[in-house]
Amino acid sequence: MKLSLQWKWMMAIFTAGALVLLLMAFYLGSRLTGYFEASFENRWRRELRLAGQQLAATQIDSLTLADADHWSDTTGEILGMRVTLVDLDGFVQGDSEISLADLPEIENHGNRPEIRQAIATGFGKSRRFSTTIDRDLYYLAIPFGQPPDYSGVLRIAVQASEIEDSLSQIRQLVWVAGGMGFTLLLIIGFTMSRSFAAQLLQMVAAAKQMARRDFSTKINVTTNDELAVLGTALNQMGEDLQHHVWEITRERDQLQTILNSMVEGVMVTDSEGMILLTNNAFEKIMSIQKDVIGKSAIDVVRSPELQEARESAIRQRQDSFVAMEVTQSVRRQLEAYVAVLGSKREPVGVVTVFHDVTRVAHLEKVRRDFVANVSHELRTPLTAIKGYVETLLDGENIERAKVRDFLGTVLRHSDRMSKLVEDLLHLSRLESVEQNEGLQNIDLCRTVEGVADSFAKANGHKGSQVELDLPHTLSPVMAVANDIESALENLVDNATKYGAEGGPITIRVREFDSEIQVSVIDRGDGIPTEEQGRIFERFYRVDKARSRSLGGTGLGLSIVKHTIQSHNGRVWVTSQVGVGSTFTFALPKAAVPAAGQN
DSSP: OOOOHHHHHHHHHHHHHHHHHHHHHHHHHHHHHHHHHHHHHHHHHHHHHHHHHHHHHSOGGGOOHHHHHHHHHHHHHHHTSEEEEEETTSOEEEETTSOGGGGGGSOOOTTOHHHHHHHHHSOEEEEEEETTTTEEEEEEEEEEEETTEEEEEEEEEEEHHHHHHHHHHHHHHHHHHHHHHHHHHHHHHHHHHHHHHHHHHHHHHHHHHHHTTOOOOOOOOOOSSHHHHHHHHHHHHHHHHHHHHHHHHHHHHHHHHHHHHOSSEEEEEETTSBEEEEOHHHHHHTTOOSOOTTSBHHHHSOOHHHHHHHHHHHHHTOOEEEEEEEESSSEEEEEEEEEEEEOSSSEEEEEEEEEEOHHHHHHHHHHHHHHHHHHHHHHHHHHHHHHHHHHHHHOSSOOHHHHHHHHHHHHHHHHHHHHHHHHHHHHHHHHHSOSOSSOEEEOHHHHHHHHHHHHHHOSOSTTOOEEEEOOSSOOOEEEOHHHHHHHHHHHHHHHHHHSOTTOOEEEEEEEOSSEEEEEEEOOSSOOOHHHHTTTTSTTOOSSHHHHHHTTOOSOHHHHHHHHHHHTTOEEEEEEETTTEEEEEEEEEBOOOOOTTOO
């Protein structure tokens, strides 16, 4: 059973009070017994001397047995005690509590201790049980007559109950007074302990609130003792803790805000490799969806290179740099700077800063591919042009027909380079200039019909037929008409080049809640699934030999993608090998003006 502080205090007071009361009762009982025995003895001595003086005034030697017994009875009645006269031979001459007829039957008193002591020293006393009268008595005796030739001994006897009754009353008073004092002590102790415990409990409650980071509770100090000093100290400590916690929280929030605003991922680990802190960029880079604080870094970032760099930083007390590749949900190229946390002499952990260089690496690869592709695309026509021109310059007897054929080839390659440069410039304009001029509400159905008519009238398209699947009514879109028309022409041109020989090409327009989708469908060989993700890259060709033989620059689909994206739209392809391909772009609808507005 768990006792409260107040009841523990009360138990201590009760135990102390009970011990004090018992010690006091035993001490006072012992002292009072001795005191009352001495007091009664002094009184009895005085009465015994008075009786002795009265006996000396009589002619004791001339008294008969009857006179001596009568004197004993009279004196005993006056003193209120037993009076006995004993001669020197120990025979009882008179006794106030024994009749004259029974005196001869009384045993000899010569061996009684008080009698022998009185004859020897002039005074004797003893306490014992009297078989004569069947009582516990105190005996006091003095000799009478002329010393040293005494005539006998005068003895008085007092019942011990006289002292016991007085002592019993005194003890009773002591116990009553002690009980009252003990009760008063308990009442005072209960009141004081309750007040004391209440103050302590208030301090305990305040301390618990502080442990829960609630520093609003204040201890009410009403006294001027040590508890008041403790309460004041706790109040001051609460204010100091509140200030320190506020400072730490502010600094932590500032640090977390700074970390979360960084584009670099940050991970702080202790010397055992357990994660102490991360930021949002780290969780995004590593595609983490759950809390990783307290977990092992090697379980979160599975990279042997990073683990080795961390261990090396701790072991050698030196910062390091490591490049690595991680595959969480996606493959990423990372560069990590590993710095020792704490002093170099006694490091307490490691701070790792992650730079996501995936896009940079991709752009670098795109740049290299772009330079290589442009160089390759330009090298072929330039080589052909150079070769034919050199032939024309060196040849003196070339037939006119051959010259014309050579010049036609040079012109064709020149046109190809011109188209390539034009497409590059167009693509550069789309990437660098925001599309906000020339926007107007256009009807995509009319644009589709215009492109279809142009291709129907053109020659050299392998006899492909353009079929239209248009709705009866269509909401307008906000766009630059020439750019959308150019993008659609690129898609139709792409379908005529890579579609089935003489196969139909379908242009389908569909309206949805927030956008309008235009699809160009061919029945060609289709595009393998692994190639579909790169089909809109610059100079990317599924069948490179066939693409060049058809005169394409490899930039048409890239121009389509950037054109649609500049109009806040999207473009994608769905294809199945042997069935055909469907290129679709979607543009948001134009905002409908409110009533009364133009």
